[in-house]
Each structure stands twice: as structure tokens, then as C-alpha cells.
């Protein structure tokens with residue numbers, strides 16, 4: 001069956017969560033036993049909880065109907081490299097919603113979630129253009145050749161996006177970015193909500209460079225029936 005896709009503008013709404021929600025979610029994460037994804041990432045699932053069910057209803061009012069695929073609270077001690085948030089299974093990928101809940105140290109405007117102009121429609125993937133060595137990509141596909149990446153643009157990070165790259169993406173090698181370009185960068189504003197198409201490529205800024213030791217966020221990923 002042919003999958004369907006959507007292409008919408010990334011959006012951030014500040015103060016989508018109130019301070020008691022934020023406190024509740026951070027405490028819930030701290031007091032729960034975590035699933036370890038990798039040496040830099042752990043998470044708990046909140047799918048099926050009353051909190052997630054209520055949030056889903058609110059998001060459907062704001063963004064239209066969807067099926068919830070996953071709902072997690074996670075902690076990262078290093079930034080995520082370039083990836084999409086699709087699945088490997090069939091299903092129609094739809095929207096992702098990321099909610100910054102906490103950062104240890106630093107200032108949240110110095111940490112960004114960076115959305116690129118490009119899309120990848122062939123399943124969950126991490127993007128390491130030009131690499132020849134195997135890397136741990138866990139659930140994802142390792143993409144080193146961007147032939148199937150949509151809307152490529154060449155030369156952007158050595159020209160238009162050069163100073164942005166130096167400031168926010170020093171951890172990302174030039175060759176991983178070749179063919180890709182900057183769309184939007186949102187600050188890791190606690191209480192905000194960032195909406196994006198799950199197939200859109202995105203990457204976290206090097207928050208460690210901004211003095212942030214770790215970040216806790218909530219993420220809901222959705223499909224269309």
C-alpha cells in the first residue's frame with residue numbers, strides 16, 4: 001500500500017504547557033524506571049496514561065485528527081545527530097510534537113532544535129553523508145548517500161548558513177550536511193511545543209557547548225489512519 005505524507009511548516013507555540021504540568025512530567029520521569037536507548041539517551045513511555053490521553057485530545061483540537069504512535073519522556077546527555085522520526089514499519093507518517101521540559105545549566109535560547117528543508121520518506125533514518133564506517137544507529141537506517149533525500153540544496157553550510165553552523169552545529173561534520181539546508185531553528189524553551197512533519201530532517205544544536213549538561217523533553221509521534 002502506498003504511504004501518504006504531509007509537508008507542513010514547523011511551528012513552535014510558547015507556553016503550551018503550564019508550570020504545574022512541567023513539574024509533574026519531570027517528577028514522573030525522575031521517579032520512573034527508564035529504558036536505556038543508548039549511552040546518551042533514556043526514556044519512559046507515557047502512552048495510555050491519563051495525561052497523554054488528555055494532551056492528545058488537545059493536540060487533535062489544535063492540529064486535526066491523528067493516531068498516536070508513541071508518547072515518551074526522554075533525557076539526552078548529548079545532542080541528537082541528523083535524523084527523521086519516521087518508523088520502519090508501514091503506516092502513514094504524520095506529525096511529531098516535542099515539548100522541552102528541562103535543561104541542566106545554560107540558557108534555553110542557546111540550545112536549538114534545528115529543522116532542515118529536506119525530507120526522507122523511506123523510513124526511520126540517521127544521516128551521515130559520505131561516511132564509510134559502520135555506526136550504531138539502533139532502530140534506524142544508516143544513510144550515507146543522500147540520493148533519496150528530497151529537496152537537496154548544495155553548498156549552503158559554506159555560504160549562507162556558515163556562521164549558524166559554526167555556532168550551533170560544531171559537532172556535525174561538513175560532509176554530513178552537504179546537500180542539506182537550514183529551514184528553522186527553535187529555542188529549547190521549557191513549556192513550549194514544537195510541531196513538525198516526522199519525515200522532515202532535523203538535528204539538535206550542540207547544547208553542551210552552551211553549558212547545558214542534559215535535556216529532558218516529551219515527544220509524541222503520530223500517524224494518519
Ligand SMILES: [Fe+2]
Nearest residue numbers: 083084085202
Ligand atoms: Fe527527532
